[in-house]
Amino acid sequence: MIYTPDTHRRLRAEQGIGDLWELEADVCIIGSGAGGAVAAAELSRAGWKVVLIEEGSHFIGQFNNDEFAMQVRLYRDAGWVLSENQTLSILQGRTLGGSTTVNWQTSLYPPDYVTNEWRDRFGLSGYGRDEASGEFVEEVHQRLGVRLVPDHLVNRNNRILLEGGRRLGLHPHRLRNNNAGKCVGLGRCGLGCPINAKQSTFLTWIPDAVQAGAIVAPNMRAESIEDGDVKTVHAVFTPDPFAETPPGVIQEMRIHAPVVVVSAGALEGPALLQRSGLGNDWVGRNLKVHPTSQILARFDYEVDMWHGPPQSIMIEDGHNQEGTGYGFWLEVSPLRPSLTAAAMPLLGDRAIEELRDYRKLSAGICLVRDGADGETAGRVSWSGGKRKIEYTMTPTDARNMLRGLKMLAEVQAAAGAKELIFPFFDMEEPLPVTPESNFDWILSKSTATNTFGVFSAHPHGSIQAADNSARGAINPDFELYGHRNIFVMDACWIPTGLSVNPQITTMSAALRAARKLASQKGERLLDSA
Ligand SMILES: Cc1cc2nc3c(=O)[nH]c(=O)nc-3n(C[C@H](O)[C@H](O)[C@H](O)COP(=O)(O)OP(=O)(O)OC[C@H]3O[C@@H](n4cnc5c(N)ncnc54)[C@H](O)[C@@H]3O)c2cc1C
Ligand code: SF4
The missing domain is CATH 3.50.50.60 (FAD/NAD(P)-binding domain)
Structure with missing residues (x-):
């Protein structure tokens, strides 16, 4: 009972x-x-x-x-479990x-x-x-x-990965979901499936x-x-x-x-x-989180990223960087308005302006297989009557994140994004996408943990x-x-x-x-x- x-x-x-x-x-x-x-x-x-x-x-x-x-x-914690240095939030x-x-x-x-x-x-x-x-x-x-998401339920958010990835010669593939074929695409998984x-x-x-x-x-x-x-x-x-x-x-x-x-x-x-x-x-030691960062891409049509099963396409061409077994993969995130507002790295009027266009936004995410340097710099401890989480990305994991964000930007641009909102805290404006856009600059961004937004839905291994x-x-x-x-x-x-x-x-x-x-x-x- x-x-x-x-x-x-x-x-x-x-x-x-x-x-x-x-x-x-x-x-x-x-x-x-x-x-x-x-x-x-x-x-x-x-x-x-x-x-x-x-x-x-x-x-x-x-x-x-x-x-x-x-x-x-x-x-x-209402969806906001934070690391002690407040640079990582965990669902x-x-x-x-x-x-x-x-x-x-x-x-x-x-x-x-x-x-x-x-x-x-x-x-x-x-x-x-x-x-x-x-x-x-x-x-x-x-x-x-568990079964393959049927084609008619692949939403516009996921199609961005599919189409952009294919145009670049990558290998986006359809995912399996666990709903016994009963999903009608209400897009409420993160709030509990009502049916x-x-x-x-x-x-x-x-x-x-x-x-x-x-x-x-x-x-x-x-x-x-x-x-x-x-x-x-x-x-x-x-x-x-x-x-x-x-x-x-x-x-x-x-x-x-x-x-x-x-x-x-x-x-x-x-x-x-x-x-x-x-x-x-x-x-408590060697906490892995699959650190995840995102690029919000704005299109000239309504993406409605909350709609439909959240994840149906994945790109894993970056899985095995230089044959190390460590790397990244790309998915999309089904951000509803409140999470989009929370995840928006811009400030003030600029952020509000972008949020007004919420329906045209797509949240692409890059997840890193952390632990490439042998052990992570992640730890859970109980101290002073409180659960504490320490987490910073190790150098190789952070580099893999930059590589992943570069590939993600290229995919979103190839899918027709008009502008990209990067997670880097020193970028105060969205970046317009043009046919000449080149994203090599991402690889020279700082790998320091407090320079771009990171979240996780996959803590494990502690x-x-x-x-x-x-x-x-x-x-x-x-x-x-x-x-x-x-x-x-x-x-x-x-x-x-x-x-x-x-x-x-x-x-x-x-x-x-x-x-x-x-x-x-x-x-x-x-x-x-
Ligand atoms: C928003 C979100 C999206 C995700 N999407 C995916 C996905 O698409 N695919 C995928 O593979 N994985 C996904 N995951 C991750 C996956 O759900 C988890 O990895 C998995 O559920 C972990 O299982 P677990 O048993 O370790 O912990 P959980 O499933 O989190 O269960 C732990 C439970 O223990 C309870 N608990 C904790 N402390 C105590 C205590 N002291 N006393 C009593 N109870 C306690 C908690 O309340 C919780 O209910 C997602 C996770 C989230 C949050
Ligand atoms: S998208 Fe998620 S919440 Fe909606 S019907 Fe399918 S399983 Fe349920």
């Missing part, structure tokens, strides 16, 4: 629960996104008594077009289903050169599409209804887990994990910022379980382990897996080194940048790890008997 705040009063009356709900389980899973929901379903189906807690709320038929309210209710879901409830449905799995690197550098084998992982990826595709076309985890693995007997408690934030043969997860009620809290809600939960699975995402997961005093020095505790925080089965029966199953395990979007990787790896854990039920639960 899903214990939303509305159900608490009845539950308390039926079961004699006070402000504190103390319960025993086989496993407590923290976080209901791409990793946690899959783990909950898999373990419940294998007969484990599962308690899944989620900090955010459960929305039933309440997704609407109010950008401000939806951002506040569905995203962590993260905070709702039942986590980021899968708000993501843009691009469904990809990393290429071989990435999975080979996991094997060779970190001892993580079997992740290639042609290896054991292939079957988990396939199973995830089936459950999510439940997008197959987020609150429509898939969470119902599977509930059907198999799991207790799912939204609006409960894990504050700490106490280790021991039986562990204790302490959680507190977190109200929805836009809904009145019903009377009689349970204020605290204490879940006692021999096994804990942390699936709180790449920012909150390390912070939770650190404030609980768990894990080695790799917890509790990385490796076959050795000198190189990672969790082992290849995702168990925390030094702490038996504490697992991390979400985007945290991924030890390098992916070169593609992360939801399928997170889900298929969680499926593989949870299935293995499920098969060890006897031995794992015996520890506590």
